[in-house]
Amino acid sequence: MVIEKLEIKKVSDRVGEQLEKMIIYGTFQAGEKLPSVRELCELFGVGRSAVRDAITVLKGKGFVDVKQGDGTYVCGFDSTKLFKQTNIPVDTKDLTELFQVRKIMETGMVEIAAKTRNNSDISKMKETLSLTNVNGWEADYQFHKLIAVATGNVIFIQLSEFISDSMKQTMIDFYRYIENQEQTILKINQQHEQLVSFIELGNALAAKEMMTEHLLFVEDLFLQSLKKVPR
Known part of the structure; x- marks a missing residue:
């Protein structure tokens, strides 16, 4: 551990x-x-x-x-x-608002990434996911930023970095919260792997639907973690 x-x-x-x-x-x-x-x-x-x-x-x-x-x-x-600020304290209201943005932005990003990705993008995503069991929060953190990189859109990359950096401490707390929940970790990993698969196949619609499902799933868990992890 x-x-x-x-x-x-x-x-x-x-x-x-x-x-x-x-x-x-x-x-x-x-x-x-x-x-x-x-x-x-x-x-x-x-x-x-x-x-x-x-x-x-x-x-x-x-x-x-x-x-x-x-x-x-x-x-x-x-x-x-x-977009230069990091470590912004995140409470329940902040987290809800961040996920509202993520559900709009990341579903669009993954749809574009499925059309614009190259072999290097896919390799980096797979390599990052292979490290999930070693450094869970960091692999998750990097994976979502790699999807933004795969779009080739600088504004998406900057927005993604801002959101990821804003949620960094919350993600560390989140992974501490789920560290003994094997089924939860397995489901998150499977969702990430399916996202990579759809992006690699160029299936934009399936990638978008999977991202929506993934973000709804983890948003509920993040909100639970805020209530139960000492801050």
């Missing part, structure tokens, strides 16, 4: 992640002044140093502008920032 090291985050990192999400999702709008350090301390239940450190990191990422003697303001949102 592969044991994943537990990630220990500083309080300031957690504060920064929450503020970043609030900016991305519009709780704080572009041009809006953030609450004072004192108010943020009360909001998050943390000390002043944690808030100050979090704001410094957000400033470095371009999310906020600190005006000496005035306060901290949210910068105009640049959508390209979104």
Whole structure:
């Protein structure tokens, strides 16, 4: 059994992640002044140093502008920032929204991949799946990104990387949750293998239907894992 090291985050990192999400999702709008350090301390239940450190990191990422003697303001949102962010904390609402996007995007991607794939794409997919029993979450993570690569569409690749990176920690927790569920792991592996088979055969419709079935199946399991795996 592969044991994943537990990630220990500083309080300031957690504060920064929450503020970043609030900016991305519009709780704080572009041009809006953030609450004072004192108010943020009360909001998050943390000390002043944690808030100050979090704001410094957000400033470095371009999310906020600190005006000496005035306060901290949210910068105009640049959508390209979104696709550079990883480790965004995922809760039930986030996960549901991510799967809504995945069910639209990945069914379309796999349909295109079945028409555009080459021998190298198929070889890489099969090689990745052969490693599933060794590094389950990582093989799964890479497999879905390889489908995007097989489309040859740069935007699909970037979107896929963003979604995969956003779900990385959740996937690690998910595979920890199912590690003793042999039938579940077997079904996921079989679905992945069928996807590769349909892509290789160029059967776009069957690949699309299988991806839909696969995402519906794993979405339910992911939601279960969020409730049962300590975070």
